[in-house]
Amino acid sequence: MKITVNGKQRTVDVEPDTPLLWVLRDELAMRGTKFGCGAGLCGACTVHMDGKAMRACVLPVSAVGDAEIRTIEGLSEDGSHPLQQAWADHNVPQCGYCQSGQIMSAAALLAVNAMPSDEEIDTAMAGNICRCGTYPRIRAAIRQAAEAEQS
Incomplete structure (x- = not known):
């Protein structure tokens, strides 16, 4: 196939x-x-x-x-995607296990909604579980990436 x-x-x-x-x-x-x-x-x-x-x-x-x-390997070859940079800037990963799925969900959100509100971010990301509880940092990183893509 x-x-x-x-x-x-x-x-x-x-x-x-x-x-x-x-x-x-x-x-x-x-x-x-x-x-x-x-x-x-x-x-x-x-x-x-x-x-x-x-x-x-x-x-x-x-x-x-x-x-x-x-x-996640196709998001950017060198980790330069705005979401990947924002994830690092906000120290989002702790254990890191969920992060590729979190980033891919965030990228799909930003592809259809360039400047989502906090409520829209929370709704779009609700299906991604972070056992470490870094949700506030995830939201902040998504906002930063959205702003970076606008400039």
Whole structure:
């Protein structure tokens, strides 16, 4: 089966019902997308499918079709994306486990809402769990990235 990940077409030999998460991690050796709950509830496995935030742990690879998949590795090659810079500026990560999913959800939000309110940020990010409780820093980082993209 062929899928497009971060702008490159890749061929994988997997069962059609294999979750995209395992295709990314095990077949393509892309370890940025994390396994959290396995039920699409925690957000650690968030990737973009044609720009929309999706949970890769519950998305069968057969559902991808011709869509473009973007992972945290495809957000920027050198960590220079405004969200990645804001995450560092605000010292968001503690354990870091959820951060790729948090950043990918935030990127999907900013793609459709360039200057979200705190309420819109909270609503968009509600499906991403941070066991360390860095939610205020996550919100501040998203605001900073939104402002950086406006200037």
